[in-house]
Amino acid sequence: MNGLHTYINPAGARMLGYNTPAEVIGITRISDAHTPEDFKYVMEVCIPAALKNGSWSGENRLLRPDGSILPVDQTIVAIKDKNGRPSSMGSIMTDLTERKRTEQELQESRTLIESVVENAPFMIFVKEAADLRFIIFNHAGEELVGRSRKDLLGKNDFDFFPPEQAKWFTAKDREVLEKDGIYDIPEEPILTAKKGQRILHTKKISIKGPDKTTKYLLGISEDITERKLAEEKITELNEDLKLTVSKMETANKELETFTYSVSHDLRTPLRHITAFAKLLDKEAGDQLKGETRHYLEVISASAVKMDELITSLLAFSKLARTRLKVHIFSGRELAEEAAADIKGEHRDREIEWRIGEIPQLNGDRFMLKQVFINLLDNAVKYSRGKNPARIEIFSHSTGDETIIGVRDNGTGFNMKLYDRLFGVFQRLHTDQEFEGTGIGLANVKSVISKHGGRVWAESMPDKETTFYFSLPASDHEVKQAG
Known part of the structure; x- marks a missing residue:
């Protein structure tokens, strides 16, 4: 046996990488068809086994002239002469390329599936149908139940869950x-080793084998404990919200009743006071001197002031209950309209007006005009000691909101009193200094809050005072805030 090929069929020649048997027979040797490592395996393992046992079967590899490797299923048979001594070796080979490719694809698919199962954020498990013992348990499942898979595989629910719970799972x-x-x-519900009681959303399905009988059970479980707690919290908040809404509706009805009372019950005695003061002045006006005259004047002035406060309070109450009529409009035009109204009332004043660029606004135009009028009216009032007075309207955007400012060079206020600034009937100056009811800025805050904005001042x-208010940008939805 010199290793030369003495016979090969056409299929065998093609497997070795040749076109015809003639290119192989008497020309190539066994060593030419293997890498040194594979040839060593053939000579030390395969052929000795064939000589000893008569044949050897197994997988092997062929080296082709172009350097490629061909996997084969090979059977080597020892051929003996008439004296029973081995004279040559015969070989039967089957090309395993397609089978190896299929095996590789199957292995890649298996690896992918195993990776998906192992890295899935939900617990995934597989049980045998016969006794419901776990045969697959992923990492998320280990984390959830608080046990390693080596403690889980090969066992069923009765091995680590309370009996009642295990019975429920098994059923x-x-x-x-x-x-x-x-x-x-x-x-x-599931009692875990480390996280206590948890709530799972589980989906299960039976898996059949090739014979169509049920072999396994697949389960996928998502821990929804936090979601359930959040849902319970939302339900609780909704109940609280319903209660709050109910209380607000009751409060609104009480406010309407109060408003009616203010409008009628309080104004009736006030009209009496005003009427009797006028009657007293008419009947005994010439006889009232000094302090007596002063007392009558104080009564009349106070009645007028009270009527103004009641009117302002009613307006504030009505504003608080009015729903927004939202649309988009020119902010610059609105500011100019409001300024024109104020200018008409103060033609005798020397005032420098500066109205900058103001973008489109998204809101209730009528209410926002009242905001401008209130702020501009304050600016004119508190700057009347200046000559000239300077009043400026300006704006800038931050993306989500538009910020508008009204600045004047008037008397200003002490920032230590800031907390009282936007309160109802809260005034930082006396009536002798500046007239007013203390409702204007409260109205401003109410309107802007209804638009989902903010108000503040510096x-x-x-020297100067600036009032700011913000509104959602015109491309943002304005929701009723009050």
């Missing part, structure tokens, strides 16, 4: 195995 599993399709368990006494 559900048996239901799944008896049916086709997905079995959905929206809420499944002041340096005797």
Whole structure:
């Protein structure tokens, strides 16, 4: 046996990488068809086994002239002469290329599936149908139940869950195995080793084997404990909200009753006071001197002031209950309209007006005009000691909101009193200094809050004061805030 090929069929020649048997017979040797490592394996393992046992079978590799490797299933047979001594070796080979490719693809698919199962954020498990013992348990499942898979595999629910819970799980599993399709368990309580009681949303399905009989049970479980707690919290908040809404509705009804009372019950005695003061002045006006005259004047002035306060309070109450009529409009035009109204009332004043660029606004135009009028009216009033007075309207955008400012060079206020600035009937100056009811800025805050915006102010006494308010940008939806 010199290793030369003495016979090969056409299929064998092609497997070795040749076109015809003539290119192989008497020309190539066994060593030419193997890498040194594979040839060593053939000479030390395969051929000795064939000589000893008569044949050897197994997988081998052929080296082709172009350097490629061909996997084969090979049977080597020892051929003996008439004296019973080995004279040559015969070989039967089957090309394993397609089988190896299929095996590789199957292995890649298996690896992908195993990776998906292992890295899935939900617990995934597989049980044998016969005794419901776990045969697959992923990492998320280990984290959830608080046990390693080596403690889980080969065991069933009775090995680590309380008996009652294990019975419940087993009963559900048996239901799944008896049916086709997905079995959905929206809420499944489970006692874990480290996280205590959890709530799972589990889906299970039976898996059949090639013989169409049920072999396994697949389960996928999502821990919904936090979601359930959040839902319970939302439900609780909704109940609280319903109660709050109910209280607000009651309060609104009480406010309407109060408003009616203010409008009628309080104004009736006020009209009496005003009427009797006028009558007293008419009947005994010439006889009233000094302090007596002063007392009558104080009564009349106070009645007028009270009537103004009641009117302002009613307006504030009505504004608070009025719903917004939202649309988009020119902010610049609105500011100019409001300024024109104020200018008409103060033609005798020397005032420098500066109205900058103001973008489109999204809101209730009528209410926002009242905001501008209130702020501009304050600016004119508190700057009347200046000559000239300077009043400026400006704006800038931050993306989500538009910020508008009204600045004047008037008397200003002490920032230590800031907390009182936007309160109802809260005034930082006396009536002798500046007239007013203390409702204007409260109205401003109410309107802007209804639009989902903010109000604030900055002041340096005797230098300048700036009132700011913000509104959602015109491309943002304005929701009723009050």
